[in-house]
Each structure stands twice: as C-alpha cells, then as structure tokens.
Amino acid sequence: MTGACADIDAAGYWSVECWGGATYDACIRFLNEDPWHRLRTFRELLPNSRLQMLLRGQNLLGYRHYEDTVVNRFVERAAANGMDVFRIFDALNDLRNIETALRAVRRTGKHAQGTVCYTISPVHTIEHFVDLAEQLVEMGADSICVKDMAALLKPQPAYDLVRGIKQRCGEDVRVHVHVHATTGVTLVSLMRAIEAGADAVDTSISSLSLGPGHNPTESLVEMLEGTGFSTRLDKARLLAIKEHFATVRPRYAEFESNFIGAEAEIFDSQIPGGMLSNMESQLKQQDAAARIKEVMEEVPRVRRDAGYPPLVTPSSQIVGTQAVFNVLMGRYKVLSGEFADLMLGYYGAALAERDPEVIAIATQHAKKEPITCRPADLLSAEWDNLLSSTNALEGSDGTDEDVLTYAMFPQVAPKFFSTRPDGPKNLTRQTPAPVPAVIGPEPVQTPVSYDVTFNGRTHKITVKPG
Amino acid sequence: MTGACADIDAAGYWSVECWGGATYDACIRFLNEDPWHRLRTFRELLPNSRLQMLLRGQNLLGYRHYEDTVVNRFVERAAANGMDVFRIFDALNDLRNIETALRAVRRTGKHAQGTVCYTISPVHTIEHFVDLAEQLVEMGADSICVKDMAALLKPQPAYDLVRGIKQRCGEDVRVHVHVHATTGVTLVSLMRAIEAGADAVDTSISSLSLGPGHNPTESLVEMLEGTGFSTRLDKARLLAIKEHFATVRPRYAEFESNFIGAEAEIFDSQIPGGMLSNMESQLKQQDAAARIKEVMEEVPRVRRDAGYPPLVTPSSQIVGTQAVFNVLMGRYKVLSGEFADLMLGYYGAALAERDPEVIAIATQHAKKEPITCRPADLLSAEWDNLLSSTNALEGSDGTDEDVLTYAMFPQVAPKFFSTRPDGPKNLTRQTPAPVPAVIGPEPVQTPVSYDVTFNGRTHKITVKPG
Known part of the structure; x- marks a missing residue:
C-alpha cells in the first residue's frame, strides 16, 4: 500500500479508512506485522489526510466486551498514534455499547462518528434509524454514518433515511453513507443519498472494487457530471492509484472470493454471502451439505426469536451457527454459548422482544439469568x-x-x-502459480526394469504395474 | 443455454436477445454449429418470448456493405426462422445504412427497432441524437433503442436523452436503453432513464453480468422498490436462471477477460477497453509497446480528422489501427485501406466535416474519389x-x-x-480442473501385488505400505 500513499494523500479524499476492523487481526495473525507500526507508517505517508478507522464500540477490535478503562486506553493510544476519525458501531445498534468509546474520542479532540447499522426486518423502520441517529448526536457524535454492511440499502430507503436524519438532526450534521456493492444496487443508492444531502459516501478505487467490496470511486466521480453535485477528487491521482492496485491485486489471486456478478437474492434470504459460506462449511463437516435449504429457511426464524438483530459480525455467525444446530439436532435442543449469551442480553439489547421460551432454554443452558443492563457494567x-x-x-x-x-x-x-x-511476511505470490496440466506423475503403464543388488549380487528385475 | 430456456421463457422479459452480433460468427468459426439451427432451437424452446437480434444495418452480420437484395433476403429468412425484434444500427449513425433493413423488417410484419449509437465528442449533442431518433420514427421504426456500447452514457445525459426523444417523438414511442457496465456508472443511468420514461432497459442475469457486459437483472428489479416503477419479472425464475449460468460460466474460465472492477478512464480517453488491447498487441508486434501513451493521444486526433465517428465495431478498429500507424511511421505516411475508405465516405457520412488534407491523402492512396452517396448504391x-x-x-x-x-x-x-x-463442438471444460492440495499421487494405503520377473521366473509379490 505504501507505493500508493503519495497519490492517495493528494487525491482529495475527505478521509482514508486504513485501520481497525479486521486489519489489526490480519496483521498479527497472518502478516507478523505490528498494527501500531502500520498506523504510524500511514500517519507518516499520509500527512495531509484524515486517517479513519472502524471501531466495534465496547468490543474494540476483539470479539468480547471490554471494561471501560481498556476502551478508553485503546482510543487514547489510537489517537496518539495518528488516528483522526473513529467510526464507532455496535452490531445490535445498542447505543450503550457505543457511548464509552464515543466519549473517549471526544476527550482526545478527534472526530467521533456515530454509526447506525442498516438492516431489513419487520421491526426496522426509517423512523427507528432516524431515532438512533438523533440519540448519537445527543451523545456528542461529530457526524453520523449509515453503515450498510450487507448491501441491503436500496435507492428509495437511502433517500428517505438520509433526508430523515438531516431533517431531525439538522442540515449541518454531517451524514456519511457506507455501502457494500454485493447486491449490485448500491451505487444507485449513493446517488439518491447524495440527492438527499449526504455529505460523504464510501467507495474504493476501481481496481479493488465491486463484488463483496465497495463501489468504484472513479465511477462515482463520473456519475455526478451534470447533476449539480461533484466531488473534490483529482482524476489523475485516482488513475495512478487504480493502476497501482491493478498491479498489486493479481498477486493476491488465491485469496479472492468466488463472487460472480451480484447477489441480489440477499434481499430475500437476509443471509449475507460470507454467512452463507460459513453455514455451508459447517454442514459439510457434518456430512449434511444437502440440508442448506432447510438452514436458510431456519435463519429468519432464529433471527426473529433473537429479536431481529442486524446480521453483521458477530451476530451473523451466532445466528447462522444456531440455525445449523436447529436443523441438525432439533430446534434449540443444543445451544451455542454465544447464542445463549445473545438471547440473555450479554451482547446488548435487541430491538424486538426476544422469544420467552428460547430465553428460558438459554437460561437453563448457560446457567445464568438474562440481563438488561449494559453488558460491560458487569x-x-x-x-x-x-x-x-x-x-x-x-x-x-x-x-x-x-x-x-x-x-x-x-x-x-x-x-x-x-x-x-x-519483521512482516509477504504472503503474495510474485507470479501466479501455474495450474498443472497433469496432476502428479503419469501412472506407470508398462513394465519397468531395475538393477537390484541383493545380498551383494546385482540382478536385473522387471516389474509390471500392480 | 438450452437448460435455462424454460425459466427464461416464463420470467417475463419483454424480449430475449439471443442471436446476431458476433454470435453468428462464433457459431461457424469456433463451434461448428449452424447459426440458423440455433435460431430455430431458440424459437422452439422460447415459444412465449419475443426473440431479438442485433443487426448492423447494411453490413448485416458481416464486415462490408451488402447490396439491398442480400439485405432483404437476410431479414426475410431471419423472420421466417423465428426472429421477432430486429435492432438495427449503423456504426456511423448514417441512417441511410439502416433504411433498407428497417423497411425489410416492416414488410415481414416483425418489430423494427431503430438504433441511435451514443457517443461523446465536441459535435455530439442530445439535440443531435434526438434528431436521429425522430428520423428513425419517420422512417417507420416501431421503437427506438439508445445503444451505449462503450458505457459512456452518464445519468444526467441518460435522463435528458430519453426525455428529449419522448418529447419530440411522442410519449407513446417505445424507447429502449442498452448500456454496458464497463465504466461502472450505467445502472444509475438506467435508473434515470426509467425516471425519464424509458419503456425497457437491457440487463443480463447476474451470473453473466458486469465487467464489459451488462448490469445485473436482479439488481435492477430490486433497485426499483419504492420508486413507483417496477418490472414484470418473476424473481424465482431469475434465481433459477442465475444458478444455471453460475454453474456454466466457470467452464468457460479460459475465455474470461482480465477486466477488474470498472474502467471509468474511458470517459477521458474515449478508448473502449477492447480497442486499447488491440492497439497494445499491434504495438507489441512492432516491438513498440512503450509507445502506447503516444498512440492514446493520437486517437482523438485521428477521430477528429475522420469527422468524429462513434467508436464501435468497425470504426474503433479502423481509427485505432491508423493511430498506431501514425505514431510508428509518421502522421498519415501510411494509410490502412479501411481508414482510406472511412475518410472517403465508403462507410457512410460523418457527423462533422472530415479533414480535407487527410481526404486528399486518402484519395491518392486508394486511387478513388470521395463519395457522398449511400455506399450500397455503388x-x-x-x-x-x-x-x-x-x-x-x-x-x-x-x-x-x-x-x-x-x-x-x-x-x-x-x-x-x-x-x-x-455437429457442434463443445469448447468448455466439463469440470473445472481441481486444484490439488498436494501435487502428486495419493500415498499408498493398502497392500499392492506385482508380477516380478527375477532371473527369468515370474513371482507374485505383495508389498504392504512401509
């Protein structure tokens, strides 16, 4: 990435998201690279840019809740190492899980962006998301992000949501819109969000774009011509960044997903692509790959029983795994520890009421009582x-x-x-691995003769294939 | 394709484009398949669908102009074999090259769609394209197609163009919009075209979509939710078609382009991706690959000298090759025969005046005079x-x-x-080549028996794995 930084720094982006999320995990798990060193490198190479990170609220970048001191310390160190904009979200949209991190960012004087996770369910309405945005502004958020991790935000709701937030919170409250491209519709949604007054939208350079990623930056720039809107982006810089990553990307070909085209059926199944492949591999391990359709029908039921959580890490994995358990072993005969915690409130509050019978099963299974307080208070x-x-x-x-x-x-x-x-490891292939035309040596088809020395005497031995 | 026809026939498409363009050429050149047999097969398997084809006007599906009798005979036979909708275009938008085919279609009672090729240049205006549409309607076209083969149609011009045609020709004149996805912006353009009153837009099923192809059908369907517009498409059928081609496509992996993401720089260079790779390979053959930037700067000059033809087959190849000649051998020192013909009017009229000096060179080179009549009249x-x-x-x-x-x-x-x-040849790989985890034979797990000849005597020897 370092080779593109000079162009990125001068391209005119409002901010550069370059840290947090899964990047920290990947650094230490696969790359033998210190993520804090990486952050300082970006700070040095992007002196004119706002550096931005994604922060999972009280979970930080890990997979459990942390006590407030740890959250405060993390934010303070990230700011000290060069982070400018903290985009803070909670998988359940439980704002109590966002508050500590948001206040910590405010104390550092950096930009605290409060995030609303967008999802579709019988209980999620535009009104509800606008309420969340308003509460985040009251909590002190410097701006609002609408985060559509599963690419479910269609053009008309995108317009309604951004307009609703602007009307409720004030036209001067910055609204950023973050969508993935998975379902193929979301560049249109960005157009409508911009018409509704969005101040910034998230894209990625074209050579790293589309599929489960984001919409291409250059397309967004061109799309706006003649509409009365424009970006401040420098097209020559964008082209240089594109060409850089067009060279880099093929070296990572073995890590590409099998994604083809677009996955619009997510709108009906509510199952993001990554979650589906997780469930498929779980079923395969149990020799039950054929039962995927049953599991896909079970997911909406489990989600309903859990009070309609948005499906995003970690709730997507928790709901998906429980759906697999229900199909293979009978409904709620076996509970994962994480699903019991979800049902009992240990990840936070749900929007809809959770199913009381399943709560009772979870209480018995986990041998602990449901909670309604903020999980980190415990x-x-x-x-x-x-x-x-x-x-x-x-x-x-x-x-x-x-x-x-x-x-x-x-x-x-x-x-x-x-x-x-x-020091850091390089996991790329410098050149693509050749696909062998023939796998392994050709089988032996004809008799082979050997000279075999046996008790000091050499014999000519001919062996026919077995 | 036959396996998807039942679902395609019942999905609710206005028409199914399934023949013409390069498919005829591919059938006889690579597949040893009679294209007329293919057409009759589609007719049989899609009894409830309008079959649609792309016809290059006076060029038919070939690469030169044909005399009117040949054009008439082609249209008559295509109609008799089952074609319903003829989309007729000319690379130079010279409507005299469209007229014979269009009138021939009218005589068969089938649907004659007149086509306007969209391009960008200093002389191409919305007004001009609307004029062309009006002339096509006056010529007897049953509907108008706006054809954007290079993905240059941005949202605002898409709106203005469709609105302009409807206002000039009447709201009841059907307007179809055909865009490619190459630059990444055109699904947004389709949204705006629909808002302007477009009656049909072209897409492809998601598992065959994007890149240099079309936008995904299913995304278009979902995009419209809540907008007041809708399609008549059956989502369950679309999913079945998607899954069918998701299985088929990997078998053609070796024919995939290297396209990644989106190519928005086409807006500036005016050079479609296919044209660029043509020029690159021409330069490479001359050991001059490093001069591609000079050639890219030469293309707009050559295009200007030729009166700003749209860049589409065959004009894109003709202009690109001449630009290569100009860079390697000096400007217009050597002319291709096709470029001379283009300059002298043998492909039809240009929108802007052609450069008189280059016309003079072409006259000398080709030893024939410029023409202004319809080329087929000769x-x-x-x-x-x-x-x-x-x-x-x-x-x-x-x-x-x-x-x-x-x-x-x-x-x-x-x-x-x-x-x-x-009979037809199958050029697919029937099963994708497995990527071996370990290259080499499986380790032997069970005893193997061999016939071993030792000093002239044969023994049965059984060896257990070590």
Missing part, C-alpha cells in the same frame, strides 16, 4: 491483570499498545510477540 | 453470384441460409460447410 477492572499477563510474555515490549494487542487477541498475541523481530 | 446485384459460389462449395445445402452464411463469412463458410455434419 465487568470488573481488568487493565492491571492484562498488563501483568502481557509483560510476562516473551517479546512483549511493555507498551500500552502491546497490552491492547494481548487484550484483544489473547490466543494470537503470544506467538506474534515472540516472532515480531523477524 | 454495389451491383450480387445474389446470383453468391448463390452459384455457395452451391459450388462442398457441404452447402442449397438454402438461402447457406448463401447468406457464405456472403457474410466467405473465408470461414467453406470449411464450416464441409465439417457441419460432425
């Missing part, structure tokens, strides 16, 4: 423990950044700290 | 010659259809007629 101070555990690890360097790495990835961090001095 | 009756030439070929069957095949593809037809009895 956690006791943990920083000192994390600090001493981290300092005990070979290769840890005593910084708060290392403590945070260990806190979020306790399984992966010890190995990473110990191998960190070796 | 041709003398040719059917009888074509008939006797065809009948002299081994394997020809004496039908008008065979004469037309020979007329359009005189180099390819003789071989095709002689091999036709062998």
